[in-house]
Amino acid sequence: MKKVLFATTALVATAGVAAADVTFGGYGRFGVIYVEGATNETTITSRFRLQIDATAESDNGITFGARARIQQDNDDTADLNLIGEDAASITGDYRGGTFSARQATGINGVRFFARSGGLEVGVGNIYGAIDSMPGMYPVELGLTGLSYDYILNKAGEYSATYDSDGNGAAGRNGVEVLYAMGDLKAHLSYSELDLVANNNDLEGERIEGYLAYTFSGWTVALGLQDSDFATDTEVALTVGGNVGVADLTFGYADNGTGGDAFAITAAFDIGAATRLTAVVLDQESYTDTVYGVGVTHDLGGGTSLRGGVQNNRNGATVADLGVRFNF
Numbered sequence: 001m002k003k004v005l006f007a008t009t010a011l012v013a014t015a016g017v018a019a020a021d022v023t024f025g026g027y028g029r030f031g032v033i034y035v036e037g038a039t040n041e042t043t044i045t046s047r048f049r050l051q052i053d054a055t056a057e058s059d060n061g062i063t064f065g066a067r068a069r070i071q072q073d074n075d076d077t078a079d080l081n082l083i084g085e086d087a088a089s090i091t092g093d094y095r096g097g098t099f100s101a102r103q104a105t106g107i108n109g110v111r112f113f114a115r116s117g118g119l120e121v122g123v124g125n126i127y128g129a130i131d132s133m134p135g136m137y138p139v140e141l142g143l144t145g146l147s148y149d150y151i152l153n154k155a156g157e158y159s160a161t162y163d164s165d166g167n168g169a170a171g172r173n174g175v176e177v178l179y180a181m182g183d184l185k186a187h188l189s190y191s192e193l194d195l196v197a198n199n200n201d202l203e204g205e206r207i208e209g210y211l212a213y214t215f216s217g218w219t220v221a222l223g224l225q226d227s228d229f230a231t232d233t234e235v236a237l238t239v240g241g242n243v244g245v246a247d248l249t250f251g252y253a254d255n256g257t258g259g260d261a262f263a264i265t266a267a268f269d270i271g272a273a274t275r276l277t278a279v280v281l282d283q284e285s286y287t288d289t290v291y292g293v294g295v296t297h298d299l300g301g302g303t304s305l306r307g308g309v310q311n312n313r314n315g316a317t318v319a320d321l322g323v324r325f326n327f
Helices: none
Strands: 002-006 020-035 042-057 063-073 111-116 119-124 174-181 184-193 204-215 218-227 235-243 246-254 260-270 274-283 290-300 303-311 317-326
Touching (some): 020 303
Antiparallel strands (some): 020 042, 063 111, 184 204, 204 218
8 A cells, every 4th residue: 555645734724733644455357267167268357456545634633534436447438317316227237147237447435434442423425334344355366356256245246335436326215233353243234225226216225234253263143134125135144264274264145035145255365475275155045055165375565466256156267367465
């Protein structure tokens, strides 16, 4: 992460106010991806992500801040008829499907927050409790994540609350409270839902929360959710820790009408610079069991060579290989 500090005299006219802190960071990646059965099975894949964090601290020690993201994937296209529409009108698959409704390069909805000690309140494009609970995203397979079919949340439809793409002020909005004290963490969030496309109304709501506790090197997290989306995760339980050379995570989720999901992930260091990951997930509504392996080789200086292969939810083979650089 690179920091740019703007002096008080350049940003604020009032004397005695502390300087603002603006941080720029992110990553770029590029390589090839293979999707069995796709119209073009092997294609170039790339992404550029720039994340902007801005904070300022009040005289009484409260930190106020905001986070926004600018991102472009090589599969992005723009449907000008949908820009500025309500959230349910923005459709299309993340990868391997139709992208006609994804907006190309843009800034996503901003998350604002106020933080003091272990307590934080966030509003706007919030993280969401279920998405954020420990063990929900224990690994990222390969270069691209390979569609993340191995994630427990909402039967693989990850990031149910946070909107990562360029949906701007038209994106999702909510409020959340996060608290951490020692080995205990808690997160409660609320967001409104757009259940009917193109009606300019928010008909539903989502309330979610988790509690997590770490002891003897193991973290246990329990998440609960009440949502008007029938496929949203209702209960999630994860247990993660270390056994010998392996970092292991076990997970269970009740994904509403999507049924039950069980997952195991493992990560091993192979030598000083190479890490192997493995995933298995059985989801009741999937056509096939998801399983795969990935390898990350550290090239130094924030750069790495990454690749993976996976049997996805439909029983098709997907694979990728390429380079990622963090900045």
